[in-house]
Amino acid sequence: MLGAVLHYLTIQIMTRKTNSFAATERNFTVKMFTFQFFTLFSSLFYVAFFLGRINGHPGNYVRIAGWRLEECHPSGCLTDLFIQMAVIMLLKQTLNNIFEFIVPWLKSFLRRKTAKKLQRKCGHCYRKACGDEQGRIEPCDVCKLRHWLSNYQLAHTDAFSLFNEFLEMVVQFSFTTIFVAAFPLAPLLALINNVFEIRLDAIKMVRLERRLVPRKTNDIGVWTKVLEVIGVLAVIANGLVIGVSSDFIPRLVYRYRYGPCANGSTSTHCMQGYINDTLSTAFVRHQAVRTDFIPDQMITGGFNVTQCSYRDYRSDEDYTLTSQFWLVLAVRFAFVILFEHVVVVCKFIAAWFVPNNPIRVKNDRLHDKLTRLKEELRAAKRQMFDLQQLSPHCFQYHRKRDTRAKISLHNHHTTHNCHVMFFMCVRK
Numbered sequence: 001m002l003g004a005v006l007h008y009l010t011i012q013i014m015t016r017k018t019n020s021f022a023a024t025e026r027n028f029t030v031k032m033f034t035f036q037f038f039t040l041f042s043s044l045f046y047v048a049f050f051l052g053r054i055n056g057h058p059g060n061y062v063r064i065a066g067w068r069l070e071e072c073h074p075s076g077c078l079t080d081l082f083i084q085m086a087v088i089m090l091l092k093q094t095l096n097n098i099f100e101f102i103v104p105w106l107k108s109f110l111r112r113k114t115a116k117k118l119q120r121k122c123g124h125c126y127r128k129a130c131g132d133e134q135g136r137i138e139p140c141d142v143c144k145l146r147h148w149l150s151n152y153q154l155a156h157t158d159a160f161s162l163f164n165e166f167l168e169m170v171v172q173f174s175f176t177t178i179f180v181a182a183f184p185l186a187p188l189l190a191l192i193n194n195v196f197e198i199r200l201d202a203i204k205m206v207r208l209e210r211r212l213v214p215r216k217t218n219d220i221g222v223w224t225k226v227l228e229v230i231g232v233l234a235v236i237a238n239g240l241v242i243g244v245s246s247d248f249i250p251r252l253v254y255r256y257r258y259g260p261c262a263n264g265s266t267s268t269h270c271m272q273g274y275i276n277d278t279l280s281t282a283f284v285r286h287q288a289v290r291t292d293f294i295p296d297q298m299i300t301g302g303f304n305v306t307q308c309s310y311r312d313y314r315s316d317e318d319y320t321l322t323s324q325f326w327l328v329l330a331v332r333f334a335f336v337i338l339f340e341h342v343v344v345v346c347k348f349i350a351a352w353f354v355p356n357n358p359i360r361v362k363n364d365r366l367h368d369k370l371t372r373l374k375e376e377l378r379a380a381k382r383q384m385f386d387l388q389q390l391s392p393h394c395f396q397y398h399r400k401r402d403t404r405a406k407i408s409l410h411n412h413h414t415t416h417n418c419h420v421m422f423f424m425c426v427r428k
Contacts, residue, residue, distance in 0.1 A: 059288035085183035111153040177234035239339040279309040
């Protein structure tokens, strides 16, 4: 419903303001994609970058209306992000394909039934009204719906009929690239989905919709810019997912700074003790900690709980952030910056080796342009020769110092009538 309102407002306002369909389509595309992007990706960005990081700690939990904020799974926030991406790429895409085909098919089925009822009604009930006064026109020739008239009963198409198809593909590309680090199966699932969707869209466009009116265009318009923005955002988002959301950086820091291998021990595994290193302790004897829990939570198996552990880098006494937290944070952002620069450099190298237009295509275009210019030059020379043959005394060429030649009319008293006078610039 909000999309329909946005479509109406954009068409009405932009058409009245610019009177240009291209500008209207461009503005509508940008606004509609922005609206859909924030609607579909807000939950994913929250799970990836905010869930479990703004809820506080024991003794100082952040509460909204008296309720604590949701926390991550003990295995990490990437598990929640993985599950949500799996639901989107598997269940949501499948349901979208089903409804995208079933709804137009049902509408077409109802239209066909209505058209058949009108055809039977016209052929039987109004047989006398179908002919002219002399009865020379057969009722079936007038009343019976012809093939082109039956096609009129198909779904209506307009300039925005393919917009939803473009939007669906761009949104799928966004899901596939922005969080591919959290769900590596996304490209494979997108490929499988598109194999089936191509056939369903072909059936829908050929059998269930009217034929689209083709329009000449050089490219896909503003969608190119949208895809470029998504590509840049995907690099940033994947860098943040790997560096900030995952445990990749904390594991590296522990391995080379705090683990057994960092102290020179070779008899134990380098990651031994990592889980305990990521946990902080909250003591129940502190009044602020006791107020955050109900009395039933203080008793486990008949024993009073004296302390609890939670994932964070905080001091056990005053709950301030430790030096290890700041070291991990610095390494996280250093990795994100390095990752982005490396990917951008690889992107430019790939773009340099793989041009947008192949050399063969460029040469063909230049050859066509040269051929067209030669034909225009020969046509101009033939026209000039014909004019000189018709009126040889009317033209005289004067070559000036500014490299321009002017054709001037003279000998006004000749027997010939000069019908054309023009100017032509010629470079030396």
